[in-house]
Amino acid sequence: MQGNVFIVGLGLIGGSLALTIKRQHPKATIIGYDVKKNEMELAKILGVIDECSENFQSDAERADLVILAAPIIETEKWIERLALMNLKKDVLITDTGSTKKSVVDQAALLVEKDICFIGGHPMAGSHKSGVAAAKERLFENAFYILTPLHSEQSVEVDKLKKWLSGTHAKFITLSAKEHDGITGIISHFPHLIAASLVGQAKENQDKFPLLQRMAAGGFRDITRIASSSPVMWSDISLRNKEVLLELMDKWMEEMEKITALLHSEDYNGLHTFFSLAKEYRDQLPSSEPGAIRSFYDLFIDVPDYPGVISEITGHFADEKISITNIRILETREDIYGVLRVSFQTEEDRERAFHCLKQKTTYELYRD
Known part of the structure; x- marks a missing residue:
């Protein structure tokens, strides 16, 4: 395919998408924009993009594909801005955010102008960040969720898949509600729990001076995701708060049951609890990337x-x-x-x- 691809946000995800599109569609022109001018210039030096955006509006208006690879709150602001522009009639707009409902709701501003928006979430990441960490193989075999606003967008979805075919990702189409429900369970809620476990350890550090040293083993491993960006996870948590609040209520009910089992010293009940968890966990795929980055x-x-x-x-x-x-x-x-x-x-x-x-x-x- 050929045309102008405008990527807003040149971090790990935006930069890696630029590389995959350049490789798969060499006739396309990749235009990059980032609020951090040094990242934009570095992307050009590294060959991640073909052009640095000099004017956001003019570059957006000549784009055939716009990829919003920015934090969710910023993405919503860009959508509002794009809705006021004179974009190409057949332009495709997508994003890369970890939550979808708030973004899709905001995209109604584009739909009113007959502009096609398809939500996107590439479930891939790295321990590194920034455009310097971008790589072509980042999304290989990872799930790439697409959340079109309407079922009638099947033609546009296929077109977007062609643009993104160089990712070699596994595309799955879901509604925004389905996406946020699934990622809330297997990604967003676990991040909250991991952070709370670390907070509990910190609160007990003075009481048990050896705690920090002994936490360097398994505890550090099971709470690794708590080291993720506080800015990003505050953003995600607020944008998926309805799902998280519902999960929190159910989790607290489960913990109350466990509390009762401990008080009553119910060995069989505890054994059933741990056995069911082990059985389900052992059935989970071990060779496929998931919502949380694999280690x-x-x-x-x-x-x-x-x-x-x-x-x-x-x-x-x-x-x-x-x-x-x-x-x-x-x-x-x-x-x-x-x-x-x-x-x-x-x-x-x-x-x-x-x-x-x-x-x-x-x-x-x-x-």
């Missing part, structure tokens, strides 16, 4: 002697395998291995696994 960790049971870490990283270097983090685990309850190495992709972890299997006798474990 690809390899646990290595190594002897504690000088040079063992450099030995392992040396093997990875020989095979040109990149790692994102490496940690020695002091507290290891329910975790195999004394060394945890994190990778960007499952492919990198598998390469590392087979590399060490061939070159060492260490015990290796994956979740």
